[in-house]
Amino acid sequence: MWTLLLVLSGGYVAFLQDPRIMQVGGTQTETFDALSGDSVGTSDWPSLLFHFTVKRNSMHLYGRSEFSMYASPVASADTTSILFDVFATIDDPTAVYNYTLVNGVSYLQQNPLVAGSSFSPSVRCLRSDFSGFPPISSILDALNGALPVTELSGSMGSTIKCEAGSIFKVSVDDFDFALCALKDVGFKMYGVDMDIEVEYLDTRVHIVAPVIQADDDNDDDECEADVLLSVVTPIGKSLLTGTMVSKDKRKLAPAIAFPFDDDVACTCKSKRRPCIFFHGLGVKKGSPMNLDSLPYWGPIADHAPCCSSMKYAHLNTVNHSWVQASQQQAVCDRALAVSNSSTKSTIRDTIIVTHSMGGLLIGGAIASGSCKLDPSSTWVSIAAPMSGSMGSDFAQDVCNGESNIFMEKIAEFRQQCPVNVATKSVAYENGEHSFPKLNKAYKSVQQAYRKHVSAAMCSNSYSGLLSTYQARFWFIGQFVPHKSKENDGTVEYASCTKGLDESKFESNYRSRFYRTKLNHFDMQFQSGDGLLNKAKMPVKWFECLL
Numbered sequence: 001m002w003t004l005l006l007v008l009s010g011g012y013v014a015f016l017q018d019p020r021i022m023q024v025g026g027t028q029t030e031t032f033d034a035l036s037g038d039s040v041g042t043s044d045w046p047s048l049l050f051h052f053t054v055k056r057n058s059m060h061l062y063g064r065s066e067f068s069m070y071a072s073p074v075a076s077a078d079t080t081s082i083l084f085d086v087f088a089t090i091d092d093p094t095a096v097y098n099y100t101l102v103n104g105v106s107y108l109q110q111n112p113l114v115a116g117s118s119f120s121p122s123v124r125c126l127r128s129d130f131s132g133f134p135p136i137s138s139i140l141d142a143l144n145g146a147l148p149v150t151e152l153s154g155s156m157g158s159t160i161k162c163e164a165g166s167i168f169k170v171s172v173d174d175f176d177f178a179l180c181a182l183k184d185v186g187f188k189m190y191g192v193d194m195d196i197e198v199e200y201l202d203t204r205v206h207i208v209a210p211v212i213q214a215d216d217d218n219d220d221d222e223c224e225a226d227v228l229l230s231v232v233t234p235i236g237k238s239l240l241t242g243t244m245v246s247k248d249k250r251k252l253a254p255a256i257a258f259p260f261d262d263d264v265a266c267t268c269k270s271k272r273r274p275c276i277f278f279h280g281l282g283v284k285k286g287s288p289m290n291l292d293s294l295p296y297w298g299p300i301a302d303h304a305p306c307c308s309s310m311k312y313a314h315l316n317t318v319n320h321s322w323v324q325a326s327q328q329q330a331v332c333d334r335a336l337a338v339s340n341s342s343t344k345s346t347i348r349d350t351i352i353v354t355h356s357m358g359g360l361l362i363g364g365a366i367a368s369g370s371c372k373l374d375p376s377s378t379w380v381s382i383a384a385p386m387s388g389s390m391g392s393d394f395a396q397d398v399c400n401g402e403s404n405i406f407m408e409k410i411a412e413f414r415q416q417c418p419v420n421v422a423t424k425s426v427a428y429e430n431g432e433h434s435f436p437k438l439n440k441a442y443k444s445v446q447q448a449y450r451k452h453v454s455a456a457m458c459s460n461s462y463s464g465l466l467s468t469y470q471a472r473f474w475f476i477g478q479f480v481p482h483k484s485k486e487n488d489g490t491v492e493y494a495s496c497t498k499g500l501d502e503s504k505f506e507s508n509y510r511s512r513f514y515r516t517k518l519n520h521f522d523m524q525f526q527s528g529d530g531l532l533n534k535a536k537m538p539v540k541w542f543e544c545l546l
Contacts (some may be wrong), residue, residue, distance in 0.1 A: 045073040045082070045241055047205035048186075052134060053519070058528035058539040059193060061132070062092040062466065071136050073240075081229040086136045099133045102209040104225030109210050109215040110534045123210045125223035128476070129517070132466030134531045135173065137227045139189075139196070142170040142177075144236035144336055149258045157258060160190050168239075169200050169258045173532050174508075178258060182244040192530070200242050232404040235330065264332075267543035268306040273349050273378075274338040275307035278331065279524075280317065280356025280383075283423050287314035290334055297355075298525035305541040306351060311338050315361075315430075321425030323441045325368070329362045332371035341376075348374040351546065355524055356491065357426060359384030363445035366452060373452050378546060381456045382538075383488060383523045386446050387495035388428040394480045394498040396433050397420050427484070428495075446499035456540060457514040457523055457546055458496035458505065459488035463538055465527040466518035472518035490520040509541040510532045 013353040046070040052059055061067055068089040075081065086101040091113065100110040109123045128135065146168040152160055160167075162180035170177050170189065177189040177196070189196040193470060212223075238244065279296045294312035301310055320327040332345070341348040353372075354362050359381045365371055373379060399417035416423065427433035429442045460479030464470045473489035486493040493515070497505065505515040516523070517535040531535030 012141065026063060041513055044243070045075065046200040047197045047203065048240070049201055050085075050134075050136065050139075050326040052531075054193065054349075054531070055195070055196045055266050056540070057298075059531055061531065062090050062097065062527065063325055064090060065392075069133065069136060070205050070207065071140075072207050076229055080141075080230050080316070080531065081445060083227065083229045084140055085132075087205075087207045089506065090153065092264045098210065099131055100210055101128065101136070102205065102207055104221060104227040105209065106227070107210050107212075121213050126474075127214070128227050128465070129461075129533075130463045130470075132470075133532075134196075137174050138532065140236070140240065142172040142231050143179075143239045144230070144233040146170050146179060146235050146239060149178070153437040156190065156192070161504065167258075173536055174452040176258075176319065176534055186242070187239055187409065191349060199214060202419050209354060220335070231358065259441055266305065266544060270293055270306060270378075270546045271349075272306050273307040273351050274309045274311065275304060275353060276311045276313060276338045278313045278334070278352065278354040278358030278361060279315070280354075283315065284319075286313075286316040286330075290314070294525060298527065298539075300525040300539065303525075303539050307541055309338070312436050313358075316421045316424050317361075319356060319422065321421050321430050322357055323438065325370070328361065328365040328368055328370045331365045335362070335365075336371060339377075342374075345370075346372045348376050350377045351380065352377065353380045353382065354544075355382045356520065357387065357422070359386070359449070363448040363452075364441065367403050367441075367444040367448040375533060378454045379452050379528070379544065380542070381449065381453045383491050383496060383520055384449070384456070385426050385491045385495050386449055386498040387492075388426045388434065389491050389495065390428050390431075390482045391476070391480055391490050392419075392423050392426045393428050393431055393433050394426070395423055423460075440528070450499040453500070455495070455512045455514075456500060456505075457516060457518075457541060458493050459491075459516045459518045459520075459523065460486035460493040461517035461535075462487060462489035462519045463517050464489075465522045465530050467521070467527040469521050469526075470519065473521070477519070488516075488518060488520045488523065509537040512545065514538075514541050 009316045023417055032520040039346045050065055050069045050071060052069070067090050071084040071086050074083045074085055083104060085103070086099070088099045090097055092111070094097070094111055096111045098110070099200045100107040106126050106128045107123060108126055128137070149169050152158070152167065157178065159177055160180065166181040168179040168181065170179050174193060175193070177191045179187055179189045180188045184200065186197065187200040188198070212306065222235040232240070248352065275292065277294070279294065283296065284386065290311035291314050292311065294314060304310060315327070315329070315330060315334070333353060335347045335350060336342045336345070339348055339350045352362060362379065368375055386393055395416050396419050401418050424433070425438065427438065430439055462473045464473055477487055483494055484492050484494055500513065503512065504513040506513065507515045515535065516538065518538060523538055525539055525542070
C-alpha cells in the first residue's frame with residue numbers, strides 16, 4: 001500500500017525516481033547534500049507523519065486546530081542514536097510558513113500570499129525553541145521512557161479504547177500523554193490539550209534545507225545545530241518502527257496505573273469578583289470611563305473564570321508619566337469604579353490585572369497614597385518594568401544621535417523621536433537617563449509591589465509565540481543594549497522581578513509567579529498559548545490562576 005502525499009500550498013513535494021522516496025522542503029533545484037551519508041542504518045526506520053489535533057482554542061497554530069508534520073530518521077553509524085529531520089507547511093490568510101529542521105538546524109520560510117504584502121519572502125535560521133511548532137525531538141525522546149500502563153482512569157482515561165498491553169504513559173516536556181500502540185500502523189497519543197496521531201509511512205521522505213539568500217537577516221549563531229542525536233532505547237525503537245520487541249529486551253519499568261484527568265478548562269478556586277485591566281505604554285488617547293473591550297488585550301474573556309465582569313482602563317500613556325500625580329489619581333478612579341464595595345479611596349473585592357507600565361501606575365498610586373488596596377482585592381502583575389526598561393534609554397540615545405548601531409537597524413526607534421514623556425519616565429533605574437526623583441519613585445513602587453502583588457508573570461526570553469510581531473521582538477531583544485540577555489524584548493527579567501522573591505518563580509503555568517519565555521506583546525494575551533511548552537502558556541496561566 002502506498003501513501004498518498006499531497007502538495008501543500010507553498011511547500012515543495014516531489015517523488016524521486018524510486019517511488020518509495022519523496023523530497024519535501026527547499027526548491028526544485030536543490031539536492032540532498034544535507035542528508036548525504038547520514039542515513040546509515042535507517043532502512044528499517046520509517047518516515048513518520050505526525051497529525052496534531054489541538055483541543056484548546058488558545059493553542060491554535062496560525063489559527064488552525066489541526067495540522068501535520070513530516071519526520072524522517074537520520075541515524076548514527078551504529079544506529080544506537082537517532083535524529084529526525086522535520087518539515088511542516090501551514091498558511092494563514094496572509095502567508096505560507098514552511099518550518100524545516102535538517103541536521104539539527106531549524107529554518108522558517110515565509111512567503112506572502114497577498115500581492116503588495118508588507119513583508120517579502122524570507123528564510124531564516126532560528127533556535128529550535130523559537131519556531132513555535134511542536135518539538136518533534138521532545139516527542140521522540142519521550143518515547144524512550146514509555147511506561148506500560150495497567151489501566152487508565154479519570155475523566156479522560158475512561159474514554160480511551162486500546163488493546164491490553166498496548167497502552168503506555170509518556171511525558172513530553174512534562175506534559176503527560178496516554179499512548180496507544182497500533183501495531184504496524186503507528187500510534188496515537190492522547191493528551192489534555194492535544195492529541196497526536198503518528199503514521200508509519202511506506203514512502204521514504206527526504207527533507208531538504210531551504211536556501212538562505214545573502215540578503216536574508218541571519219546571525220551565525222542562529223544557524224548552528226541545537227537539536228542533537230538521541231540515544232534510542234528498545235521500547236523507543238519499537239514505537240518508532242512498529243517492530244515488536246521482546247519483554248526482556250524492552251527493559252520496561254513495572255506497569256503502572258495512570259489516573260488521566262481532563263483539566264482543559266480550569267475553574268475559579270476563589271471568590272468571583274469584578275476585573276479591571278490596565279494597559280501599558282503607548283496608548284495615545286484615553287477615555288474618561290472604563291471600556292467594555294480594548295484591542296490592546298487579546299481574547300482573554302473566555303479564559304477568566306474568576307471575573308464576574310470585565311472592564312478595561314483606557315489612559316493616555318504617551319503624554320503622561322507614571323509618576324505624575326494626576327495620572328495616578330486617574331488610575332485610582334478607574335479601579336475604584338468597578339466594585340460596589342469599594343469606598344472613596346479603598347479598592348475592595350476587585351481583581352486588578354496590569355501589563356507593563358500599568359504595573360508602575362498601580363504601584364505608584366498605592367505608594368503615593370492616592371488609593372489603597374484592600375486585602376479582598378487581588379493584583380496580578382504582568383511584565384512590569386519595576387526598574388525601568390533599557391528600551392527607554394536606547395530610544396533616547398537614538399534620538400540624541402548617540403547610537404552606534406547601523407541606521408537601518410534603528411529605524412523603528414527613530415520613529416519615536418522626539419521621545420515622549422511616558423517613555424522617558426521608564427528610563428532604567430540609576431541609569432544615564434534617570435534622575436534622583438525617578439530613582440526614589442522606583443524604590444517606593446518596588447515596596448508596594450512586594451507588599452501587594454498576588455501573582456506575577458515575567459519573561460527571561462524573547463523567543464515568544466508564533467505571531468506577526470514575533471520577529472520584531474527578536475530584533476529588539478538582540479539590538480537594544482539590555483543589561484541582560486534575559487528579557488522579553490522590552491523588559492528585563494530582573495526588572496520585572498525587582499522587589500519580589502525570585503525563588504518563587506517557576507517555568508510552569510501552574511505557578512502563581514510565572515517565569516516565561518514570552519515576548520512583551522505575548523503577555524497581553526495577543527497570541528494565545530504555545531504548544532508543548534509550559535513556559536509559553538499565558539492564557540492558561542491566567543485561567544488557572546485564582
